[in-house]
């Protein structure tokens with residue numbers, strides 16, 4: 001079966017990208033050895049193999065279409081042919097898409113890459129209805145189970161085939177599906193693009209300068225408290241220039257989501273998102289139940305940080321990302337490489353060898369340079385059993401941690417090697433398991449051997465991110481729920497949106513955040529609310545962080561015996577429902593107790609931070 005999307009452009013690490021972009025600093029010079037090797041994909045945009053593969057996509061689509069409409073083949077044989085044609089097409093898309101989008105990620109203005117990207121996207125749009133076509137065929141089969149039992153090829157992809165049968169209940173009638181896809185281009189997708197344009201073009205008056213929003217938000221990490229406060233004031237003032245069109249974007253995207261959920265026969269937008277995340281309500285409820293219990297601990301951390309920065313009571317919003325402590329240890333890339341190999345290698349020597357190899361074979365594009373996009377990501381190159389990692393390394397511990405994170409994704413990709421394409425797409429909630437595990441392992445090991453000042457800094461930066469991923473994400477979930485409920489009745493005004501945001505922040509941050517110094521425009525700030533294809537683009541982050549920490553807690557408990565379980569769990573991520581993946585290593589995600597065990601890992605850090613902060 002065809003994959004749902006081209007993953008490099010997908011969701012992975014968007015939150016992280018935002019964190020890091022906001023901290024972007026000076027560039028260092030890069031040399032070719034620090035840049036990744038894409039030659040095994042194609043040698044260039046004039047490469048005969050590249051041109052041939054790109055040209056052949058239309059014929060491949062046509063062949064699949066002909067196969068789909070063939071009424072003469074016995075159904076099991078037809079399904080086998082569809083599955084193997086999809087596998088071949090996926091491998092070709094894998095290669096083409098990685099070459100084009102990874103070139104663009106480091107060289108945004110590359111004309112040949114932009115042209116190829118355009119061509120690739122337009123062919124891809126014509127392939128999308130084939131997903132539904134195959135799904136419809138699978139659901140129409142008289143004896144799917146018989147076909148699976150009688151074919152090795154089909155039994156390898158059994159989970160994906162059975163899932164298609166379930167999904168068929170929620171397909172839009174095929175006569176109108178192409179029209180809906182086309183209208184999305186001028187509907188939700190267009191509003192989403194407009195949002196990005198507004199965000200990237202508004203000019204912020206900061207002191208005597210005019211800055212982009214990203215520039216002024218980056219100042220939230222500045223060591224000077226006056227810079228942080230002025231930047232926050234400037235940022236809030238700037239939103240009033242764009243809040244009205246932003247509110248239209250948000251209202252329209254959510255209205256479209258409500259309409260689509262209805263058209264597809266889902267009881268709600270949340271149910272639609274849960275289905276695509278392979279998750280159930282019970283799991284989500286268990287997660288939030290535990291999170292609510294631990295909110296007072298996060299507030300304790302926020303108040304301790306406030307006190308450290310000289311505030312009475314809660315923390316003002318502009319100091320959420322303020323650096324704490326004076327530890328400024330920096331790493332060269334060689335030191336970073338050694339640290340990663342040494343500390344993550346303590347999990348298993350295979351991990352050490354894997355990381356060493358990733359550096360040696362130039363899987364990683366390391367440094368910032370002109371034309372390269374901010375942030376970090378890891379793209380799987382499944383057909384070649386490799387990954388492509390992009391970072392903007394500048395030597396901070398956070399940069400080392402980002403490498404650990406992305407190499408965690410790469411390790412996850414390695415665990416999926418050899419599986420059919422239909423089984424490698426990990427749903428959002430599980431996609432961050434290996435990356436969070438690596439980050440947690442790194443900081444756990446490094447914290448063991450560092451002094452008080454460095455410890456305070458490292459603990460705090462970890463807690464700052466956990467607070468974003470648990471507390472802020474909870475506020476975003478509450479906010480989005482309210483917007484969707486209200487939008488079913490009417491379009492929300494700017495004032496209503498601001499009020500709803502403040503209410504959501506109150507419910508999650510409570511007295512940890514100063515009541516008169518919150519952020520009523522977080523709905524305009526975060527792009528996640530404006531994804532036209534994915535709603536509630538928030539809880540998977542909280543799930544991912546806490547699941548990764550919970551898995552790490554299991555490792556601490558079971559030690560080396562857990563290594564094999566862990567790899568098995570990662571391999572299963574695209575081949576089962578979330579709860580079943582977790583159950584395979586004895587984790588019950590429907591039980592709040594599992595989530596409590598993850599939150600306890602964070603609570604220990606909070607306790608220690610509060611002690612050190614005194």
Ligand SMILES: [Zn+2]
Pocket residue numbers: 012013016405409432435
């Ligand atoms: Zn990630």
